[in-house]
Amino acid sequence: MQYEQGMQKNFRKIAKISLVLVYLVIIAGAVVRMTGSGMGCPDWPKCFGHYIPPTDISELQWRSDTEIKKGQIIIVDQTLMVAAKDFRTGDMYDESNWKRYTKHDYAQFNVAHTWTEYINRLCGALAGLATLVLAVASISFYKQNKKITFFSWLVVFGMGFQAWLGATVVYSVLEPVKITVHMIMALVIVALLLYIIHITKKNVSAGPRSPLNILPLMALALFMTLVQIILGTQVRQLVDDRIDLVGEAAKNLWMSNIGWEFYLHRSFSILVVVLNLVLALRIYRHKLGFSKINWVLALIGFEVLTGIAMYYLDFPFASQPLHLVLASLLFGVQFYLVLEAISSRKRSKSL
Template sequence: MSNIKRWALATFILCFLVIIAGGVVRTTQSGMGCPDWPKCFGKWIPPTNASELPADFEKYLRKQDIDHTFNALHTWIEYINRLLGVLLGFFGLVQFAMLFFKRKEFNKPYKLAIAFLVTVILTGLFGAVVVKLNLAHASISVHLLFAIILVQVQLALLLSLNKKLFSIRVDNKVRQLLFIFLILLFCQSVLGTMVRMYVDDVSKTLHYEQRETWLAQSPVAFLIHRSFSWLILVSALFIAWHCRNIQAIKNKIFVLAAIIVLSMITGVVLFYANMPAVAQPIHLLLAALALTQTVAVLLQIKPGSK
């Protein structure tokens, strides 16, 4: 049993590593580092320099709306991102196998393991769509959504294994507040996605240079996203204050509030420090953590609490 729990925890952590890798791919403009899928320049192990490219390498670049040059760094960043996705699939498969032999004893975790494995496969297959569509805005957003769903499914599995799923009784008002907060977080994430789309378009026209100008025009989506962050912060602090005397969840809520504060700080850094590349994946990671922490508390609260 302990081996299953440890494996499930490792799989949960790996989900976030995959999200970080995806963020690094975006911030380094490495999304088309491998212009074909599932291979990379027609190879299972991509080239490390131009001399290793296949004779017909132009056919891979020509079909994409990108600069027809080879960048080994971009290629390997994207390739490592793919390898992490494959590794996550392997972890999901092993997790399924471990729970398969204990499916009668752990029926709910077993079903969640199936759901996780299916979602991993769908996420990987959708990666091919992202490449085929040449990193179209909608495809990138859907791919990220798949990753977020993966985390939540694995979270539910982990809580189920540890007997924490729907185990805490609290005032039903707390559950309602958290549901509203989750909706607000989702809306903020959508706004953030819209800002990312705008930045992608502007940065591309500037050949990914002059980072200080990427948000110089202050698009409406950014202004709303920035203002909405204050509502998110006030809401998080209010929930923390409301739950200050509820021993079972107060620490979890304080952690959530801390994540929101850190997320706002990285947002400020992105705007006032000219969009530093390192801050982008961190901002994405903190957004994913905020959603996950909120869902984690909700999954531990017993439905129909007093």
Template sequence: MRALVKISVVLAFCVIVLGAFTRLTEAGLGCPDWPGCYGFLSVPSQADQIQQAEALYPDSPVEIDKAWYEMIHRYFAGTLGLLILAIAITSWFQKRQPSQKPTPVKLPGFLLALVIFQAALGMWTVTMNLQPLIVMGHLLGGFSIVSLLFLLSLRLEPYRVGGGDPELRRYRGLAFFALIVVICQIALGGWVAANYAAVACTELPFCEGNWTSNLDFSGAFSIPEANTYQFGAHDYDDRMTMHVIHRIGAIITTLVVGWLIFKCWRKAVSSFFRSSLLVTSLLLILQIALGISNVVFNLPLSVAVFHNAVGALLLLSLVALNYNLSRKA
């Protein structure tokens, strides 16, 4: 079961990256229906198939590349769902065998329920034409799945962290707070992405012009009525406000996570915890650099996708740190 969970962690991470790529290439509606594509199981590619598809969806002309981006994301996500189903079934059977070591059952069961809900969010993302709250929820669902799979992987590992750093346990509260802050920052990033606000500000450190007088917090967190939310439905002031809040969130996240690393590093004795803290530090620095690069270079695709990937890795590093700090010495 451990191998199955580890494979699922890697696949869940790939699904997050593919989801970011799909969103950033404007392929979220590459297939206007769900779970198929223009009524087909795969992307229509023959002339007669394309003609049939465009007759069925006259407002959505077939763009083969974008349709493939969307379907590949769905294929990977569907495979992940089957793996999580296998994990849940395996854990249930192992729990019923008294000769087996204690196996987590609640977490695999919750993961199965979560991935089913995530599939529903994926469907609503398409059927509700990229409604921002659904898109952000879908992004958070993906991050939640990979985090919980990673936590399950940690719980199944036979190797356990020793008690060489008992003084670090005093920072469990700070570590949990840092984890919550990172999750909130990911949610803000998802809201910015869902509303196409990533390039609303093109200068550093906050925004160009007299941005403070144009802030609109109520508008930034509203959902305007629209037939489609592709390319965004908010005005500039709303998007600029979203972007500025995300940047402020990045500063807060840096300070909180940086403070956690500093406090733990001073008390860490074992190479295990020092290595873990070093990885978290490098991921934090890299994430800041990628965020700045998104602004300076006007959101290049590779940098934006990498920004999502490193955000997921930073989250996983904090999940691991929280787990290891919570273990008894």
């Protein structure tokens, strides 16, 4: 009994820690994208067949009289070769001990890219462990509120699915559609954790009570932010293509001939700003009490500034990952506002 009470007491703290760690994974993923480190580890879940990745290209080259473990990867003639068994190398390279890596044909090593991607995976593993602890702790709620237990374990399965998506992204050599799905799944996990945090709030009757049905407007704002994030991932891919074409040093050319997707993304941002301003004015005018709308306006303001900086100032350092992280934070705050609006509507109907 005391164990269950202790778990319940700390449950929201664990949920909040899990949420912070998931956002940390999003930040790490944004840095991976900014630095072009997505293929820093060409296999999954290990990195070049190691739990701790190499720090020098010599570790990925064939060497005589060296202990090799099954699954270890080396690069031979621009090809990834995987050890078929445990063995010790002789004086000559023996092809019978190796098999070609068949998931893809990307065979490059960049120590900075490798360790950036590896740190991203460590953040993911840490977040996964935190959500597992959350799910175990949720069992104490099973008798009184099965919904808490269900959604907590759903987060764990979501993290597992997200890990699998991460593997497919690597195996596809960073296929744009799969990167987008990977990002959306991260936001789904954020939404699930926010829902758990919301329904385990101690004083569920507290919070704004709105006589107006503002929920549809909030839901529309949330949906438009999600659409904008998806459009943004497509624009980012166009920028990556331009970088491959003109080079990383020619930042002034990254947005030249960028395509209609960018202009759609920019125009859609105006709609997002206008809609959220209308929402905020309605909340302020009728004194509805949804204070997190201030966070929404602040995040949108910074989001617009980073977008302007990228276009007019030729992509200042860290502007790209910051733009993505701000968008994911905006989604989270808007989703929580929707949850508050739903609760407010229920309380108003019960009066």
